[in-house]
Amino acid sequence: MKEEIFKTIFEFNPDPIIVFNAIGEIVLINQQGKILFGYKEAELKGKRIDFLMPAELVPIQSAMRFNYVQMPDHRTMGRDFEILAKDKEGRKFHVEIALSPLPNHNDGLFIASIRDISVREETHRNLENRNSKLQQRIKEIENNTFLASHELQEPIRTIKSLSNLLEDNQINKLDAQSKTCLRFLNESSHRMNLLVKGLLDYNRTGINPVANEIEIPKVLDEVKEDLNFLVEETGANIISDRLPQIYGFETEIRALLQNLISNSIKFRKKETSPRIRISANKETHHWHFTIKDNGIGIPDRYQDKIFEMFYRLHPRSQYDGCGIGLAKCKKVVELHNGRIWVDSLEGHGSTFHFTISKN
Template identity: 35%
Template sequence: MNESLDIYHLVDRLSVAIVVFKLTDSKSRDFDIVMANDANLEVCGVDMKQFVGKDLRTSFPGIYELGFPEKYYECLKKNEEIEVGEFEFSYKDHAMRSYILKATPLSSDHVMITYEYISELKKVKSELTQKNKDLKEKNSSLEEFAYIASHDLQQPLNTINGFVGIFKSKYLDLLDETGLKCLNYIEEASNRLRNMILGILEHSRLGTNIVVTTVDLNETLDDIVKDLQGIITKKEGEVRIGNLPKVEGCAIGLRLLFQNLIENGLKYQKDNNKPIIDISFEEKEGAYLFHVKDNGIGIQEEHKDKIFQVFQRLHTDETIYKGSGLGLANCQKIVQLCGGKLWVESVYGEGSTFSFTLPKK
């Protein structure tokens, strides 16, 4: 008796709603309610203890309309736990609520029912689904706008470059040194704007038409180093790569990510400094942590967040450091699309380490 009392006391302290039914007629699928804990009142708003000793059909006829007693009987007959699933139910004048229910056999004629209230969860899920739909529509609109804007903006640029070409080919002799310098400024500015427009288009397209495959990063980095061999040789640089894992992701995006970080490490260097790029990774719980370390000019503390923003260039003199101001913004977007995080640690004048995580899948 004391053991039984202890068990009932323990069950009453559980936060999961529990009801135990006893099969009384297998043909009509009639059950009696033999036990219920306090959590029922919290979960469904009904004190199920008041129905202990009564039959299920009389107490809750709506349950039979849902066909649940058949599931309870199936649970007993197969002697295995059954996920009954989601359902909506209300008792008398109570508001309709959503639940998820499971049936577990306790003996040949006793079945334990556990259920959870999920109305709020379904509401949040529905709102999240709608927000995701709205976000996709907005992203689609932004991508369309970026494409149209970049396409339309290139037309006047073509006109400007066309006239610059005409001036250089037909009227070059009529221009003095100042006029020629102004013409070159116009041409250079036009080319920079063109690169920015193309960068916007490329940035807006990141994340579209993603094909996820198993990517061998050793092969990816080997290809990147081959493609960058010209600048590596010119700068007498070295790219040192540890043994890297295979990951699930977009091969094109991951290549662009590593290539941008390596190119930055080669580009942003002090005069006559030989670049050294070290690429390594650590295996963490649920993720891979990658590091791309360089011995370049470094980044000042106040600029560590700024560098990941679109068109935020720290070095505006393109005669020294050429670029569109989109490389690291693209890297940030690629990592975020993969579900990871990108950050930088740097000592100004000594170099930087870009670190990012990629989830294991």
């Protein structure tokens, strides 16, 4: 009964198994072994294991076997023994071998469990190949975006300078319509300039960032300093609860806070001073930050859309902008394995939430 079980396990094991003796002669081979190498049992009888290897590798690989036979131990799959095998048709392929001596056997019998890893290796090679092509492609795109943004700025600056020149020297000679044309020319080139800069900045976000411990209160102070003019002008009141030290990319986090806070000020209600409250909560895997304002709020149906690139919710005449700010915030948060979303009721302020992974 027991023997029958072991015999079945041997024959029907999904990996080929070969039993060989101290001088390398094949004693037994299972079903899968015969399939892998393409021989019938009779063809292998009395043959050495070398018979299943490419001739040029026999000296090296049989030396390995010789060493093993001198000091046999249990070797698991993939450890030490990864060799080249050859089947009846002459196809050479990589195999992994697990080895084990047969205990209490004086003549020295050894069991080799063999696994054909050629498909795995092929897949691995293909993946690596594709991966390196992808990396190269990404580098190329990054580089092109960078170059294009710079190239675009030159003609924009020229348009701007020329229209400024017209405005300074010829404005009195122009009729009302031409003056309007000139004004729109100026505004459009200014907007184009902002768009290109925004796009460049978006694409550079998170390229080779260096992670550090970041004191959020310190970064927040710097952001407030940068926004000082806007804060004074609008009478904005920015308060914060106890804020933590986090691990992340400082430049990106500063930009994130600056974008969200300046949005809270920008989208304020008329005749109401902005009040902004910044808090942070420690959760299991994340820091959860909230930035709550008393601004105009965001209707339900746009609460996901606002994070899309170039998406704007208001006509430019009401609130100027390129539609890049929140897309950048999303990019920064995702760089920190976090999530960003907004809770808001139109007319009743917005609360922006984002999470930052603790590591």
